[in-house]
Amino acid sequence: MKVSIIGCGTMGITYAKNLASMEEADLAGVCDVDAARAEEAAAAGGTNAYSDYKAMLEAENPDVVCVCLPTYLHKRIVIELARLGKHIICEKPIGMTLEDADAMIEACRQYGVRLFVGHVVRFFPNYADAAGQVARGETGGPGVAHFKRYGSYPRGNGLWYHDRSKSGGVILDLMIHDIDFVRSVYGEADTVYAAKAQSGGEDPFEYALVTIRFRNGAIGHLAAYWGYPGPFTTAAEIAGSQGVLRLDSATSRSLVVTSRDEGREGKAAVQVPQSPMRHDPYYRELKHFLECVRDGSEPVVTAEDARAALEIALAAERSCQTGQPVAIGGNRP
Amino acid sequence: MKDKLKVGMISFAHMHAASYLQALLARKDVDLVGIADENRERVRPFTERYGLAYYEDAGKLLAADVDAVVICSENVRHAPLTVQAARAGKHVLCEKPLGITEAQMQEMIEACRANGVQLMTAFPCRYLASVIEAKAAVDRGDIGRIVAIKGTNRGTMPGGWFVDRSLSGGGAVLDHTVHVMDLMNWFLNSEAEEVFAFAATLFHSVPIDDAGIVHVKFRNGVIASLDPSWSRPAAFPTWGDVTMELIGTKGSLFVDAFAQKNEIYNNERMKPSWSYWGDSMDDRLIDAFVMALREGRDVPVTGEDGFRSARVALAAYASAELGKPVRLADVEADRR
Known part of the structure; x- marks a missing residue:
């Protein structure tokens, strides 16, 4: 199966490396308006670099196209790819608005192509295990769950994350991982309340606290942080009537390397999660989506799930603005 | 500065009372006058082991020669017991939450102020x-x-x-x-x-x-x-x-x-x-209460603090x- 990539930022390069190592996929071209980025991804994936996606689609004729562009560009390109009959793997969040998401889903249905959205947390083995444990009843009935996702302020090409109209901010871009995950555990949301603290300028940060009440009674409490000075950290605690499940990236490091060389350049190297596995979660995600294309099966996370997560994220943003709880998926006041 | 503080305890309904008792007993500057609790069996292990006077009625303890009381009753009784203690001229260390209504907590604070005694909320954290x-x-x-x-x-x-x-x-x-x-x-x-x-x-x-x-x-x-x-x-x-x-x-x-x-x-x-x-943390809480009263200073965690939080x-x-x-x-x- 021939797979091309549009957008060669951090995610595009991650996709390129994983697809290049996957037997099921033939990486067929990578594209970025920034030719240097395209060259970097092409080198990482052993494929051709393009700076014009139309030229790439023409020359490579892929079966599947991965969309790793800034969020505000998803809608236009996904609809165009659908028209061209390409199956699509699109980075999260699905889009900036529910109208965009609906238009994307409808176009893919209309042109008979598959649309997958990269809610990769479903493919993180610690989260996948947690979902399985809860589904098996290890924690009992619904209770109170906490989720945490802290990282540095992302510095995308042209600082597009800094522009709320392009990224949507920390809730839409980062917390949406946990929103999707907690929804996969507890089902449909009833009400969302949220508050945010943020600052722009030289040293920006954005911190959000969101509480979701689910229709099954469960309470999900989520914290997300752009501008955290420490290493990227995720943690969750799911408490139910029969037990508690906890996971924490900070305490499940299976490898710790400490070198006397560290700091010789005057500054410690970038810290990376020290929990090595044979394949990273993106590999699992891409492999799963390609299998779904091949055999027509339903993915573990659908485009409709991505839309539902976006709906909750947008409701949380609205709650931050109005200071009021926001009802989900209904016409209740 | 007062050399010794005479302290009584009112109710062991809240389990923190046992820990406060240990902290009080460990101090040379505290005379533990006794324990009042309508449930004799609940406090018998403590009165017998440490040879402490038992009072069935909190009023009797408050009538005794006591400077201060520690109240660890059920939440609904914090207010009446604190007001009663204040009227008897005793300083109060009250278990959290201070009270169960705003009006009740205001009444506790006012009663202590009016009677010139201090009210401290037990926030050991x-x-x-x-x-x-x-x-x-x-x-x-x-x-x-x-x-x-x-x-x-x-x-x-x-x-x-x-x-x-x-x-x-x-x-x-x-x-x-x-x-x-x-x-x-x-x-x-x-x-x-x-x-x-x-x-x-x-x-x-x-x-x-x-x-x-x-x-x-x-x-x-x-x-x-x-x-x-x-x-x-x-x-x-x-x-x-x-x-x-x-x-x-x-x-x-x-x-x-x-x-x-x-x-x-x-x-x-x-x-x-x-x-x-x-x-x-309980030792330090008791220390803060006892030392403030001995030295005639304001208690560091007040009734107002208890009110603001509850x-x-x-x-x-x-x-x-x-x-x-x-x-x-x-x-x-x-x-x-």
Whole structure:
């Protein structure tokens, strides 16, 4: 199966490396308006670099196209790819608005192509295990769950994350991982309340606290942080009537390397999660989506799930603005 | 300075009484006058072991030669007992939550003021070493200006009168909002202005709330949230936690107040357990109360502090009922 990539930022390069190592996929071209980025991804994936996606689609004729562009560009390109009959793997969040998401889903249905959205947390083995444990009843009935996702302020090409109209901010871009995950555990949301603290300028940060009440009674409490000075950290605690499940990236490091060389350049190297596995979660995600294309099966996370997560994220943003709880998926006041 | 303080204890309904008793008995500057409790059996192990006088009626203890009393009754009795003690001219250390209505707490504060006695709310978490260090770091500006706080005071369902609304006045949200709320008030030197909360019964078959999330907006603009749920299962290695994550303009700070523990894996217990080896917070709380009274200084954690914190829990219930945020009146401004 021939797979091309549009957008060669951090995610595009991650996709390129994983697809290049996957037997099921033939990486067929990578594209970025920034030719240097395209060259970097092409080198990482052993494929051709393009700076014009139309030229790439023409020359490579892929079966599947991965969309790793800034969020505000998803809608236009996904609809165009659908028209061209390409199956699509699109980075999260699905889009900036529910109208965009609906238009994307409808176009893919209309042109008979598959649309997958990269809610990769479903493919993180610690989260996948947690979902399985809860589904098996290890924690009992619904209770109170906490989720945490802290990282540095992302510095995308042209600082597009800094522009709320392009990224949507920390809730839409980062917390949406946990929103999707907690929804996969507890089902449909009833009400969302949220508050945010943020600052722009030289040293920006954005911190959000969101509480979701689910229709099954469960309470999900989520914290997300752009501008955290420490290493990227995720943690969750799911408490139910029969037990508690906890996971924490900070305490499940299976490898710790400490070198006397560290700091010789005057500054410690970038810290990376020290929990090595044979394949990273993106590999699992891409492999799963390609299998779904091949055999027509339903993915573990659908485009409709991505839309539902976006709906909750947008409701949380609205709650931050109005200071009021926001009802989900209904016409209740 | 007073050489000795004569202290009586009123009610052992709340289990913290036993710990306060130990802290009082360990002091050379305290004469423990006796224990009043209508339930003789509840306090017999203590009166007999330490040879303490027993009073069936709190009024009799208050009529004795006592400087101060420690009240660890059921929540609904905090107010009548405190008012009674104040009228008898005794200083009061009252278990949290200070009271179960705003009016009641105001009455307690006013009765103590009118009778020239001090009222201290038992918030021992202020005396945790990690909390003291965190406060110092915040005051030094190590993380810049605080913009958000996320706290937890998750615990085990205590049962007994705690789940009987006629005695407790509320469940987990009242029981476990107040400690960390007090820390937030103290760290921020501000007060809650608006509260939004969910409260529910999710973990246990009890006729009262055992779960919730409380969101708070402070007058100085800081946002906060707090999990007061009785969500620790019987299988959990300890009773619960007190944590606080502070987000500042220059960084963040995390307090896990009971992280100072050893892990134990024992075949007979068949579950892991945590043995806390950090400093006792109750000793320091009692020390603060006793020393303030001996030296004639103001107690460091007041009735007003108890009021400021408990009213957030009460507002949380009102919000959960309404499904909307609840604004808190600026009572302090009225007083000023």
